[in-house]
Amino acid sequence: MAHHLHAGAAVWVRRPAAGVQNGVTAAASEWLPAVVTSADEGGAAAVALEGSGEVVACAPADIELRGDDSCVQDLIRLAHLNEPSVLSALARRYAGGQIYTNTGRGIIIALNPFTPMPHLYDAAAMEAYRSEGAAGDAVARAPHVYAVASQAYWRMRGEGKGQALLVTGESGAGKTETSKLIMKYLAFLGGYKSKDSDDGDAARPSVEQRVLESNPLLEAFGNAKTVRNDNSSRFGKYIELHFCAAGSISGARIHTYLLERSRLVAPSKGERNYHIFYQLLAGATREERSRWALGASAAAHRLTAAAGCLALPGVDDARDLLVTRHAMRAVGLGADEQERLFSILSALLHLGDVSFDPCPDGGDGCAVGGPAAASLAAAAGLLGCGAAALTKAVTTRTRVTPDGPIVSPLGAKAAAETRDALSKAARAAALLPPPLPRFGGPPAAADPRRREGVIQQTPRGARAVNAPQVIYARLFDWLVARINEAVGEDLVGA
Ligand SMILES: Nc1ncnc2c1ncn2[C@@H]1O[C@H](COP(=O)(O)OP(=O)(O)OP(=O)(O)O)[C@@H](O)[C@H]1O
Structure with a gap:
């Protein structure tokens, strides 16, 4: 940008610098502090770099004004923006x-x-920002995420209107952590007492507790290790917190969007599938392992082993399973529901191990044989459908015509690509009768829009649908619906 520069003016100048990104050296630039030694009318200048004293010529586009911003804690107070x-x-x-x-x-x-x-987040910090916003002075204290949360909270209470907090940034920037801090702080402002507190009904956790404790559950099923973030959320979420007139949290609702379904069957190299699979494989008891026919570790199943990243430094998957189970109980999932849930996850692991051989007679179709047949049988058993029906579903395609259905065989490649080629979600639903309602009542059925959403996720007319993805997406939706049931939607008095 062209400026009126004079000798002695403090400026930033852009200089070329070599940058290394993902192991590749790339041309980059950096801004260095300098002082103008001479300048022309068009904004070009000769500057002396601070530190080295080297004098360089700079074009107007490579010069910006520099002020003394050493005490600035609000960017709008910068001398030069x-x-x-x-x-x-x-x-x-x-x-x-x-x-x-x-x-x-x-x-x-x-x-x-x-x-x-x-x-940054201890009890003293929580107290320090308690009245932020109530006092109408949000800039008096050091910038803090608590200050923004407090401001929204007191504005909600003062104006009686809902407030929205948008947390945005690239993957790994800290959105999930920041959202958790905001929720914890809003719960604190609303008078939330920690679970160690001995008043109240110990058997029934408070709404705040259930909201906070549902996080590990969502993370177990919706987060995965990526190359950028060991705990990356692979879905978008919008969390509503409802407050009663007295200011405490009375309920919540979580909306999730766009779960990354492709990860289930094809995580990228060096990444992992969803955490829950590794937790299950690391933490299942010997008895459970045999009941669900699980392999000894994540290395034993294709869905968890294919991307080549089994364990994470500093992460104890077995311990995390205990946390996930605790969260399941906190949101009210009983032993039966947990059993069904883990059975379906195990079935997905087995389904992922099914491979297809070309037809021995050289025909169009394919066959499931050897260890793959055992995996398919294990999946069928856990899903509660017959192995023959599942085999037919994964190796054939059905077209509905005015003259009736036409069933044709799928080649090994087509069957493998779709893994179990349950040609349409409707067929999947018929074969896995009824997949999630057996968990104990389908919230999806109560919400026609949600049900419609599930159907729309299936490409109409698609030759085949990857059933593990469909099943997992349904499982996730079901879980979110159960969490929503648990955290309540009590808008009375909000
Ligand atoms: N305030 C914080 N204090 C300490 N560590 C943090 C903080 N925020 C983020 N981190 C660290 O950075 C990691 C990535 O943060 P987080 O998962 O919140 O990113 P994200 O923006 O939600 O990423 P994604 O979009 O991939 O889900 C966390 O696992 C944690 O280790």
Whole structure:
């Protein structure tokens, strides 16, 4: 940008720098602090770089004004609002352990510290921001995610209107962690007492507790290790928290979007499938392992082994299964429902192990033989449908014509691509009778829109649908619906 520059003006100048991204050296640039030694009318200048004193000539596009921003904690107070000033202010604060920076009222930039910072979120910090917003002074204290949450909370209470908090950023930026901090803090502001507190009905966790405790469950089924984030949410979510007139949480509702279904059958190299599969394979008891015919470890099943990443440093999948089970109980999933749930997950693992051989007679179809037949039988048993019906479903395609259905064989490649080629979701539903309602009442049935959504997810006229994906997506929807039942939708008094 062209500026009126004079000798002695403090500026940023853009200089070429080699950057390395994903192991590849790429041309990049960096902004360096400098002082103008001479400038022409068009904005070009000769500058002396701070530190080295080297004098370089710069085009107008490579120069930005620089102010003294050393105490700035709100970006709108920068002396010059330009890219290098913003980046330098954020970098300086981050280096000093200040991961939060305001940018105007109600917007905060959070930089991921990638290390636990318990002092930022302890009881003293919670108290410090309790009245933020109520006092109408959101900038008085250090920028903090609690300040934004507190501001929204008190505005909701003051104006009696719903508030929305948008948490956005690229994968691994810290959205999930930030959302959890916000929820915990809103629960705290609403008077939530920790579960250690001995008042109340110990057998019935509070709504706040159920909301917070449902998180591990959603994460187990909806998160996976990616190349960018060991605990990446593979779905979008919108969480509604309902408050009663007295200001405490009275209920919640979680809406989820666009679960990454393809991960189930094809996680990318170096990534993992959904956490729950590794938890199950690491933490199932000997008796459960035999009941569900599970392999000894994640290496034993294609769905968990194919991408080549079995364990994660610092993650104990067996211990995490205990956390997931605790969350299941917290949202009210009984032993029967848990059994069905783990049976279906096990069935998916077996289904993933089914492979197809070309027909021995050289014909069009394919056959399921050897160990694959055992996997298919195990899947059929766990899903509660006959092995013959499942075999037919995975090796044939049915077309409905005015003269009746025409069944034709699928080649090995087509069958393998679709894995069990249950040609349509409707057929899948017929074969896996009825897949999720057996968990104990289908919330989907009570909500026609949701049911429609499931049907729409199946490409109409598609030659075949990958049933593990369909089943897993239904399982996930069912789980979200159960969590919603547990956390309630009590809008009375909100
Ligand atoms: N405030 C924080 N304090 C400490 N560590 C954090 C914080 N925020 C994020 N992290 C670390 O960064 C990791 C990634 O964060 P998170 O899962 O929240 O990212 P995300 O934006 O939700 O990613 P994705 O879009 O892939 O789900 C966390 O597992 C945690 O280790």
